[in-house]
Amino acid sequence: GAVVSQHPSWVICKSGTSVKIECRSLDFQATTMFWYRQFPKQSLMLMATSNEGSKATYEQGVEKDKFLINHASLTLSTLTVTSAHPEDSSFYICSAIRDRGHEQYFGPGTRLTVT
């Protein structure tokens, strides 16, 4: 149980275009989902916290107009990178929690390459 999936697993897009990444909790309802970014050989940095039906809370330094997060249902959150640039190339990882008494379950990650 507690499986989190991401789609796509790998995406290449051209500079200036937008790309959407999906995060799904497959066998539980996620009250909260987190989005992380990980650059090569670096640690995970929290970008934002999203709760179903409400606006995401972004960490300091993360551009909310560039990284649009929508948590439209209890099993799906999406991250849209708008007007992507090469410096946005990174590994994006989501996690989900079912309730306050359980740990985060991480997705497999999405590799974004912006050319």
Add this chain to the structure above:
Amino acid sequence: QQQVKQSPQSLIVQKGGISIINCAYENTAFDYFPWYQQFPGKGPALLIAIRPDVSEKKEGRFTISFNKSAKQFSLHIMDSQPGDSATYFCAASMSIAGKLIFGQGTTLQVKP
């Protein structure tokens, strides 16, 4: 104060040896300290976690030692195997379901 400092950055251990990774934190409000294992191109997977009211927790070959007064905790991997070669991250948060602050990561290589 939100940082979690992890060392060493990289570690090479012979098969069968003990791998030890250390982390230190400043924020005494942290209440949950997990360790994650990550293979290249994959998301992190929870290995083992501890709360500050316990000084040690063991699960199989993995042990967390926790020193609340020193604000330090460490991961010990006993009988290290080549399959343990991965990047390990410590983390801390205010609660089991709270925002995680990750350490810098340790790349472990276990030589056969």
